[in-house]
Amino acid sequence: MVDMKGTQLIHEYLRHNxxxxxxxxxxxxxxxxxxxxxxxxxxxGLSKDEVCVVAGIGCSGxxxxxxxxxTVHTTxxxxxxxxxxxxxxxxxxxxxxxxxxxxxxAIGGNHLIHAAxxxxxxxALILNNNIYGMTGGQCSPTTPSGSFSMTTPMGQMEQSFDxxxxxxxxxxxxxxxxTVFHVKKLDKMIMDGISNPGFGVVEILTPCHTxxxxxxxxxxxxxxxxxxxxxxxxxxxxxxLSEADKAKKVPSGVFVQKDxxxxxxxxxxxxxxxxxxx
Amino acid sequence: xxxxxxxxxxxxxxxxxxxxVEGALLAGCTFYGGYPITPSSEIMEIMAQRLPLIPNGSFVxxxxxxxxxxxxxxxxxxxxxxxxxxxxxxxxxxxxxxxxGCITETPLVIVNVMRGGPxxxxxxSPAQGDVQQARWGTHGDHSIIVLSASNVQECLDNTIEAFxxxxxxxxxxxxxxxxxxxxxxxxxxxxxxDEFEVFNRIVPTMPPEWYKPYExxxxxxPPMPSIGSGYRFHVTGLTHDTNGFPTSRPDEVRELNERLxxxxxxxxxxxxxxxxxxxxxxxxxVIAYGTVARSAxxxxxxARDLGVKAGLLKLSTLFPYPRKATEKVMAKAxxxxxxxxxxxxxxxxxxxxxxxxxxxxxxxxxDGQIITPAEILKVLTRV
Ligand SMILES: Cc1ncc(C[n+]2csc(CCOP(=O)(O)OP(=O)(O)O)c2C)c(N)n1
Ligand code: SF4
Numbered sequence: 001m002v003d004m005k006g007t008q009l010i011h012e013y014l015r016h017n018x019x020x021x022x023x024x025x026x027x028x029x030x031x032x033x034x035x036x037x038x039x040x041x042x043x044x045g046l047s048k049d050e051v052c053v054v055a056g057i058g059c060s061g062x063x064x065x066x067x068x069x070x071t072v073h074t075t076x077x078x079x080x081x082x083x084x085x086x087x088x089x090x091x092x093x094x095x096x097x098x099x100x101x102x103x104x105x106a107i108g109g110n111h112l113i114h115a116a117x118x119x120x121x122x123x124a125l126i127l128n129n130n131i132y133g134m135t136g137g138q139c140s141p142t143t144p145s146g147s148f149s150m151t152t153p154m155g156q157m158e159q160s161f162d163x164x165x166x167x168x169x170x171x172x173x174x175x176x177x178x179t180v181f182h183v184k185k186l187d188k189m190i191m192d193g194i195s196n197p198g199f200g201v202v203e204i205l206t207p208c209h210t211x212x213x214x215x216x217x218x219x220x221x222x223x224x225x226x227x228x229x230x231x232x233x234x235x236x237x238x239x240x241l242s243e244a245d246k247a248k249k250v251p252s253g254v255f256v257q258k259d260x261x262x263x264x265x266x267x268x269x270x271x272x273x274x275x276x277x278x
Numbered sequence: 279x280x281x282x283x284x285x286x287x288x289x290x291x292x293x294x295x296x297x298x299v300e301g302a303l304l305a306g307c308t309f310y311g312g313y314p315i316t317p318s319s320e321i322m323e324i325m326a327q328r329l330p331l332i333p334n335g336s337f338v339x340x341x342x343x344x345x346x347x348x349x350x351x352x353x354x355x356x357x358x359x360x361x362x363x364x365x366x367x368x369x370x371x372x373x374x375x376x377x378x379g380c381i382t383e384t385p386l387v388i389v390n391v392m393r394g395g396p397x398x399x400x401x402x403s404p405a406q407g408d409v410q411q412a413r414w415g416t417h418g419d420h421s422i423i424v425l426s427a428s429n430v431q432e433c434l435d436n437t438i439e440a441f442x443x444x445x446x447x448x449x450x451x452x453x454x455x456x457x458x459x460x461x462x463x464x465x466x467x468x469x470x471x472d473e474f475e476v477f478n479r480i481v482p483t484m485p486p487e488w489y490k491p492y493e494x495x496x497x498x499x500p501p502m503p504s505i506g507s508g509y510r511f512h513v514t515g516l517t518h519d520t521n522g523f524p525t526s527r528p529d530e531v532r533e534l535n536e537r538l539x540x541x542x543x544x545x546x547x548x549x550x551x552x553x554x555x556x557x558x559x560x561x562x563x564v565i566a567y568g569t570v571a572r573s574a575x576x577x578x579x580x581a582r583d584l585g586v587k588a589g590l591l592k593l594s595t596l597f598p599y600p601r602k603a604t605e606k607v608m609a610k611a612x613x614x615x616x617x618x619x620x621x622x623x624x625x626x627x628x629x630x631x632x633x634x635x636x637x638x639x640x641x642x643x644x645d646g647q648i649i650t651p652a653e654i655l656k657v658l659t660r661v
Contacts, residue, residue, distance in 0.1 A: 015512075018523055052505050054352075065512050065523060070505040072355060073514035074348070075378055081345040085311055085352025085360070086505060088336045093356070093506050111348075114341040263338075271330040 013038045013048070015068050023062050027221025029180035029206025033127055034063050036183055037096070040190035041069075051094045054083045056108065058100035058134045059208070060127040077107030080115045083122045091264040094194055095122040102132045102140040105161050109141070116170035119198040121262025125190065126163055126201060129208035137211030148215040163203040168256050173198030175256040179205040181228040182252065189254065198262045205232060205250070288468040294433040294460040295320035295363075298389055298453070300468060301437030302361055303328060306476055307387070308335045309360035311349030313342050313368060316401045317457040318391035321363035334358075343368035347375040347388070354384045355513060357504025359441055363389035366408055367398055370415070376450055377416035378515045380538065383492070383502070385444035385479055387437070389453045391460045394646045403646030404457035406568055409623035412452045413597050419535065421542040423451045423549055424597040428571040430464040436551075436594055442477040443549060447542055448499050454596065456619065458569040458648055482509060491522045492534065498541030543598060551594035552603040556582060560589025562613040562661050565604065565628055567593040570617050570649050577654035588658050599627040608636050613661045617641035617649045637661070 024030050041051055048069055055064035057076035064071040070093075074082045079097045087095045104112050104126045115122065131149055132138045139149040141161045148155060167175045174196040178186035186204065193200030207213060207224035218224045235253035238246065261269075292300065298321050310325040322339070329335035336353075340346045346362045353360040364372065369390045379386055392408045394400025412424045423443050427436045436453060444451040482489045482501040491511040493500050503509035516524040517531050525531065542549065555575055557563055562581075566574040571592040581588035591607050593600060608614065614636060616625035625640045632638055641657055643649050
């Protein structure tokens, strides 16, 4: 059944003067994230002018071009640095950053941990497909040990980053993990991330069949969604599992939720005090 | 010609780096993002103290120079006049974002206090080794504006100029100074706000649905709204059409690239600032910039005392290279002398313009020491 209401909502936010079709492959999860982002912004009742979407480079980075917000497609790995400047300049703006796993944790790893430590009031959506999509399927910092890519033809030997642990340790205000299969939950996580005053991270597990799937014995994109359904479970259920069972599953849900003020709020409060003292 | 200096009031005793901050604040800078490095650090430290004291001022110490310039671009897109300062190694890290600033036409100012290199080189010694890096350090073909300063007053004046040109032409502007000027303390005069021009970027006035962010205009510089002002458009480092969306259509690609050059190169007269000392009748002209220009000025005076018809062409603008002013002095002089604290980065430009017409002598020094007046005088009296 076609959800006419949902379809119309998306159209309200798409850029009609943009040269469609979009760049995403059939079966790619990035489009689902786009839908979720739009529903979240709409759900929060934000106006288009209050939102700035900043994206890095990768398939994920292309997402910004399609939506009718203030959008900035930056350089590979550095989206958070631009976002920091925008947020400091316009603290009233909701700055949402869209990055890939390579974008955010390889080339941009330093910026990610520092944005978290700094607790700048932006929301980072990390579209984790375990691979470099745009450049043709090389391994990324989240490619699981043993799995295959163009640059790990014999299987990945390195360990992979756990985005949630990384961002939690770096002291982000809000850290959650969702998937493009569990869309309702994802909408809620993105909304909560945006509402959070400090640095919010939502890691989104999203399949790239074209580059990851074909190298790792997933026959169709649907197989990859089925895996998300089967292997990703709620954090509460996950915690009750034995260690052996935990190894086979991925926990999702909200891992950190604090309401510390964002850096920009603290800065302007300090500045107001300084200026009042003159 | 350098801009005429108007009547001044407040006088202070300042470091070159302090004067840069004064100039930036007078020009309307309200954002600084960066990463400290000798010999530029004072600029950042003083900004950290001063910016919270002014309305809307904000400051952030980022994790590296890549992040520093990224934050500056973000703040500028959000409507601020924004800057960063660095030195050689940090400037190298900024190159990708410098190119991003050029193609997205984002006004911003980068001050590079040059130190000896390559690599971490000589952190506290002067050099002029980043001249061609400023011109061609980032990838791709692009035009760029590069200024320099030879004394503390010029650090202030040329920083104001850097912001004005950045706003006028929607482009990154680089101010190159060397360690000596940055760390020299001199009396400078702070102009009254009504005594100098401050240029702000042109913002669009048409309804948002009519606005095309990268459309051709008479000046070649499209108006620029800030993020959040109601004009929602896409900014990308990819080659884009007039709407700001990526394109690889040859006609659209050519149009953008050519406009990016044209918008700066057709206004050379506005951008090219030089000072001339005793050039009218000069047989031999020294072309110099930065601290070396001060040595050159003294050497020219001493040469005149010895009966040599010497002159000085001091460059405040390094790029686009001041071709007109050079051609003018070449019409009379038989020799040009280009002293530099590098192996010949600016003399390349002089030779290019000269194209074999008169003799060009270079004086090059890369030992971390300044070129003295005596060294220039020696060459002046021999040619
Ligand atoms: C400085 C720099 N290095 C490398 C690249 C090439 N590059 C473009 S996208 C990309 C990886 C993208 O992977 P990811 O961030 O995981 O995003 P995805 O495409 O999978 O959504 C790379 C390496 C670049 N654009 N810039
Ligand atoms: S390559 Fe992968 S990430 Fe990129 S659009 Fe295709 S499926 Fe999506």
